[in-house]
Amino acid sequence: MPKVNLNGTAFSEGIGGLEAITATIRHSDSAGGAAFSFTGELTFYGEAYEIIRSEILLSPVPHLVKIPITVYSDQCPDQPFTGYVEGSGVEWCEVSQDGKCSAKAQIIDGSAISEKVACVKNTIIWAKVPKYQSAEVSDGEDTARKSRYITMCIEFRPRALAEVIFILYIIMRTVVTPMAYIVAGVVSVINLIIKAVNTIPFVPNIDEIDFDGNDDTGPIQELRNLLDQMNDFITGCGAKHKAPFVHSYVQNICDVCGLTLSSSVLSPGELYNNLMRLDAPAYHTKPGASVAEIENCYNKQKPNLNGGQFLDDLQQNLNWEWWIEGNVLHIEPAGNVDGLIWFEQGDGTVIKSFCIKTTSETVKAYGVYEYSQDAIDVASNEVFRDWGAINDWNTPPNDSQRGALEKTLPYSAALFRADNNSDTKLPIDKDFYNNSIAFPNLVQWQRVLIMSKGVSAQPKLLMWDGQSQRDNARVQHWAAGNDKFDYNTRMWLRGSHPSGPTLYETSFEETDNPRNSGIRLREFEMEICLTCEKLATAKDARLLKAYVNGVLKTGKISSIGINYGTFTATITGKI
Numbered sequence: 001m002p003k004v005n006l007n008g009t010a011f012s013e014g015i016g017g018l019e020a021i022t023a024t025i026r027h028s029d030s031a032g033g034a035a036f037s038f039t040g041e042l043t044f045y046g047e048a049y050e051i052i053r054s055e056i057l058l059s060p061v062p063h064l065v066k067i068p069i070t071v072y073s074d075q076c077p078d079q080p081f082t083g084y085v086e087g088s089g090v091e092w093c094e095v096s097q098d099g100k101c102s103a104k105a106q107i108i109d110g111s112a113i114s115e116k117v118a119c120v121k122n123t124i125i126w127a128k129v130p131k132y133q134s135a136e137v138s139d140g141e142d143t144a145r146k147s148r149y150i151t152m153c154i155e156f157r158p159r160a161l162a163e164v165i166f167i168l169y170i171i172m173r174t175v176v177t178p179m180a181y182i183v184a185g186v187v188s189v190i191n192l193i194i195k196a197v198n199t200i201p202f203v204p205n206i207d208e209i210d211f212d213g214n215d216d217t218g219p220i221q222e223l224r225n226l227l228d229q230m231n232d233f234i235t236g237c238g239a240k241h242k243a244p245f246v247h248s249y250v251q252n253i254c255d256v257c258g259l260t261l262s263s264s265v266l267s268p269g270e271l272y273n274n275l276m277r278l279d280a281p282a283y284h285t286k287p288g289a290s291v292a293e294i295e296n297c298y299n300k301q302k303p304n305l306n307g308g309q310f311l312d313d314l315q316q317n318l319n320w321e322w323w324i325e326g327n328v329l330h331i332e333p334a335g336n337v338d339g340l341i342w343f344e345q346g347d348g349t350v351i352k353s354f355c356i357k358t359t360s361e362t363v364k365a366y367g368v369y370e371y372s373q374d375a376i377d378v379a380s381n382e383v384f385r386d387w388g389a390i391n392d393w394n395t396p397p398n399d400s401q402r403g404a405l406e407k408t409l410p411y412s413a414a415l416f417r418a419d420n421n422s423d424t425k426l427p428i429d430k431d432f433y434n435n436s437i438a439f440p441n442l443v444q445w446q447r448v449l450i451m452s453k454g455v456s457a458q459p460k461l462l463m464w465d466g467q468s469q470r471d472n473a474r475v476q477h478w479a480a481g482n483d484k485f486d487y488n489t490r491m492w493l494r495g496s497h498p499s500g501p502t503l504y505e506t507s508f509e510e511t512d513n514p515r516n517s518g519i520r521l522r523e524f525e526m527e528i529c530l531t532c533e534k535l536a537t538a539k540d541a542r543l544l545k546a547y548v549n550g551v552l553k554t555g556k557i558s559s560i561g562i563n564y565g566t567f568t569a570t571i572t573g574k575i
Contacts, residue, residue: 002565004018005080007051007069014044014048015042015045018042021042022564026559042105042107044105053101056085056090067085068082078532079532079535083110083111084107084110085108089108091103123306125250125305128140131258133258141298143249144268145248147276147470150449151449152450153428162427237287238287238445240289240471241298243462253307253310258327263332274463275464277303277461278461280455284451318409319333334510340542352568363401363402364404365394368404369388369389370493371387374413380413381412386413386492387491389504390404391493409493416485418446418447428442526571528568530568553575
């Protein structure tokens with residue numbers, strides 16, 4: 001019979017329901033993170049009831065009270081599962097048929113890992129709050145590295161409208177600019193005369209003609225500055241969005257919650273360390289905006305996601321699993337999950353039962369992967385299918401494979417200048433405009449992001465090129481010939497690209513392609529006899545090895561149910 005320690009007092013009796021109490025360890029719960037839970041309701045009598053009564057029932061704020069409780073077995077008294085009785089979940093009887101006062105409650109997990117998980121799920125990813133056990137405040141979205149400012153051009157849609165505006169502007173520049181320079185020259189001469197007059201003694205000073213209020217610029221320079229501003233306004237170039245690194249968001253959570261990040265995808269030097277997230281659903285800056293203005297624009301529309309929601313998003317959409325082990329937050333592609341091998345069949349572990357079944361999933365013939373169409377940034381919709389792909393898994397054909405596995409990511413794609421995926425040349429890329437004296441600034445806006453309205457209904461995941469300046473950042477690109485480029489290829493969903501592995505290759509190929517892996521096609525349930533060693537390591541267990549048809553296979557553990565009454569463990573997962 002399991003034993004209980006309630007608020008520092010040990011009980012071997014006076015508590016009903018212990019024979020059915022089970023602690024369940026889930027490495028991936030409904031919210032996407034590791035969690036423990038206790039099943040089975042406990043009923044407290046006598047002295048145990050009096051503790052509940054004095055600490056919770058008589059408290060002026062009973063719903064805020066927690067009483068520590070541990071459950072342990074006779075076999076391993078030094079391996080308890082810790083939790084607490086929560087005041088808000090207590091049910092009691094003042095009068096009962098048997099004449100005994102009693103209270104009922106379930107044990108809420110109070111382990112160190114559960115506290116870490118709770119911290120992750122209660123911390124906003126950009127929150128600038130004190131770090132774990134420190135008075136030092138985190139840097140929020142800039143924790144690991146300062147965010148990049150992605151430069152963009154706003155190009156009107158339809159494209160014909162953009163070209164009409166360009167042509168009208170060229171005509172205006174051709175007609176008006178010479179006259180403007182003549183006027184600027186006349187003003188310059190007048191200002192020289194005024195300066196000479198102002199040197200005559202006893203003659204009141206006359207103010208020079210100044211259009212911008214800057215004494216350091218003369219009329220000619222003021223005209224040039226005005227033309228540059230008009231140029232940027234017409235081309236829509238020079239506006240910027242703040243795009244924090246995904247790694248910085250995660251590292252901020254780790255710093256706040258006292259965790260160390262371990263990831264073969266996000267850590268420094270790894271494939272996705274330069275991955276940025278751009279959120280701009282409502283606002284954008286003007287060309288030439290200051291850093292303060294760019295930061296303010298970000299602050300008005302930054303993603304209101306806590307750490308749990310953010311990590312769940314990566315797990316559900318990028319196929320990157322996350323879990324907490326000790327004080328370490330792990331983020332790994334689902335097909336590359338590593339960790340403690342709890343046991344191997346034949347090592348002395350007593351296996352009472354081991355059953356395997358085929359899942360209800362149909363073995364798919366191909367996968368359809370795509371990004372979402374954006375309701376605002378229609379420019380991105382011109383290339384979103386090119387970032388996606390139909391990946392064939394049925395060559396040579398097998399009748400057992402049928403239908404499609406369909407996956408649509410909740411992010412939008414992105415269009416860029418000289419984009420190889422664009423079916424026709426963008427107006428801003430045409431030689432006629434680039435060689436025109438009306439647009440001398442276009443050359444400095446090479447390889448920038450193109451947006452139709454400067455905002456995007458869906459977030460964008462963009463790979464910084466690793467070398468462009470922070471305040472004028474560019475996205476990873478690959479020369480595709482004919483002065484065109486493939487952009488952001490690491491986030492593409494096709495099977496391969498010459499520039500290196502794509503998102504499909506690094507995240508989906510191993511788990512989704514039925515010819516590469518069988519782990520998603522077999523579910524198992526196993527019951528084993530516990531030992532104190534097994535109990536001590538259950539919380540960290542990720543894998544096991546067992547024989548299937550005479551071949552030793554690796555099983556990925558989904559949950560472990562610890563039955564204290566029978567001192568057994570029921571394990572579920574995929575093998």
